[in-house]
Amino acid sequence: MSNKAISEEQSEKLRKKISQGIDTLGLDVSEEKIDALLAYLKLFHKWNKTYNLSAIRKPEEMVHRHLLDSLSVVKHIQGERIIDVGTGGGLPGIPLAIIFPDKKFTLLDSNGKKTRFLFQVKTSLKLTNLNIENCRVEAYQPSIKYNAVVSRAFASIKDMLDGCHHLLTREGVFLAMKGQFPEEELSVLEKHYKVVDSFELTVPGSEGERHLLVIEDTGSTT
Numbered sequence: 001m002s003n004k005a006i007s008e009e010q011s012e013k014l015r016k017k018i019s020q021g022i023d024t025l026g027l028d029v030s031e032e033k034i035d036a037l038l039a040y041l042k043l044f045h046k047w048n049k050t051y052n053l054s055a056i057r058k059p060e061e062m063v064h065r066h067l068l069d070s071l072s073v074v075k076h077i078q079g080e081r082i083i084d085v086g087t088g089g090g091l092p093g094i095p096l097a098i099i100f101p102d103k104k105f106t107l108l109d110s111n112g113k114k115t116r117f118l119f120q121v122k123t124s125l126k127l128t129n130l131n132i133e134n135c136r137v138e139a140y141q142p143s144i145k146y147n148a149v150v151s152r153a154f155a156s157i158k159d160m161l162d163g164c165h166h167l168l169t170r171e172g173v174f175l176a177m178k179g180q181f182p183e184e185e186l187s188v189l190e191k192h193y194k195v196v197d198s199f200e201l202t203v204p205g206s207e208g209e210r211h212l213l214v215i216e217d218t219g220s221t222t
Helices: 008-024 031-051 059-071 093-099 112-125 157-167 183-187
Strands: 081-085 104-109 130-134 146-151 168-178 193-201 210-217
Touching (some): 008 031, 008 059, 031 059, 031 093, 031 112, 081 093, 093 104, 093 112, 093 130, 104 112, 157 168, 157 210
Parallel strands (some): 081 104, 081 146, 104 130
Antiparallel strands (some): 193 210
């Protein structure tokens, strides 16, 4: 299946699956945005083998493991300027940029193939609220800082905070997407980092645990 283009019949089934998942998440998403999410999924599937975007090859699995997983944090997105660090094939950044056309998103990844794919998506879907950066996070020095850093790519929360703290405004937050609740990871954080909220996420079609942690840097080391 991974070597074949998605047929019209399969496309309709995928669209229905996306729409049902969005309903289950309790989101109000226009038909136009659902079409854009499906178009992104088709591009992801088309270029996956060439650009090695994901180990998941079946588009049906991509719906819940990529799209709906990304959309599970929609209700917790805050701020006008958001950066997705280690975005890979655009997750969660592109689904979020589709849902929030009035917010500005930067997608950062050091892998040139993946960022070339992201430029194709931006052009095809006319995502004018999207900026793409091909570099390592420590080398990226934005002229205007961000209200939120979101990522599901970091091996540990400590790596995320250490690598991305220079990207945030003083009042900005880290939005860390994790599987199981990361008790051990949180125990090694410096005291000036504070978990201000945590949410158990329910992703339609997925059985594993998913969590979102909202973390602030209080600026105090005492």
